[in-house]
Amino acid sequence: MPRxxxxxAVPETTRETTREPTRGPGSEPTVDRLMAAAxxxxxxxxxxxxxxxxxASGAGLSPAGVYVHFGSKEELLMGLSRTGHAxxxxxxxxxxxxxxxxxxxxxxxxxxxxxxxxxxxxxARVVQYEHHHLTPEHHAEVLGLRKQIDAxxxxxxxxxxxxxxxxxxDVGDTALALLSIAVDVARWYSPTIRRTxxxxxxxNAHLALxxxxxxx
Numbered sequence: 001m002p003r004x005x006x007x008x009a010v011p012e013t014t015r016e017t018t019r020e021p022t023r024g025p026g027s028e029p030t031v032d033r034l035m036a037a038a039x040x041x042x043x044x045x046x047x048x049x050x051x052x053x054x055x056a057s058g059a060g061l062s063p064a065g066v067y068v069h070f071g072s073k074e075e076l077l078m079g080l081s082r083t084g085h086a087x088x089x090x091x092x093x094x095x096x097x098x099x100x101x102x103x104x105x106x107x108x109x110x111x112x113x114x115x116x117x118x119x120x121x122x123x124a125r126v127v128q129y130e131h132h133h134l135t136p137e138h139h140a141e142v143l144g145l146r147k148q149i150d151a152x153x154x155x156x157x158x159x160x161x162x163x164x165x166x167x168x169x170d171v172g173d174t175a176l177a178l179l180s181i182a183v184d185v186a187r188w189y190s191p192t193i194r195r196t197x198x199x200x201x202x203x204n205a206h207l208a209l210x211x212x213x214x215x216x
Contacts, residue, residue: 102160124186167213
């Protein structure tokens with residue numbers, strides 16, 4: 001994702017200090033409702049402007065109900081950030097695995113990443129624009145996931161340069177440009193617009209190939 005330039009593993013100490021939401025017997029639907037309500041509120045109002053009462057109301061709970069499952073509003077943000085980034089990372093890795101050549105891989109990654117940001121635009125807005133409100137420990141974990149996504153795109157670009165498929169001046173700058181195009185979809189996309197997620201995905205895949213000199 002934009003503003004990341006190198007790959008890095010998530011430190012073990014970061015994983016150990018991250019609290020998971022409380023999920024007792026029968027609690028999963030409630031946790032899921034809280035996560036969905038938080039995603040809507042954070043995407044609409046931003047992290048700081050969203051209150052615990054906003055989230056609870058959106059989930060059909062009392063404000064106290066939030067704290068049964070999450071210790072703070074920031075923990076909700078972290079839950080969304082972790083699951084959102086992990087989902088996006090899995091999607092781009094799968095896109096690479098399904099294609100045999102760098103050209104097809106790049107088209108697949110760009111289409112998949114763009115479509116993800118359209119179909120999941122609420123969580124995508126939170127993932128992309130609210131992560132700086134996380135604690136330093138949580139932000140370090142999320143940054144590790146962002147760097148892994150960046151590394152996937154860089155790997156495809158490097159493979160394309162190596163086999164002569166792509167003409168690129170700088171792999172890092174090109175990766176940043178491509179990721180920025182896909183990420184920006186979350187900012188402007190709405191289910192009410194004329195273009196569908198699939199159409200956006202196709203357009204951005206073709207654009208990516210033109211940017212690397214591999215258009216058909």
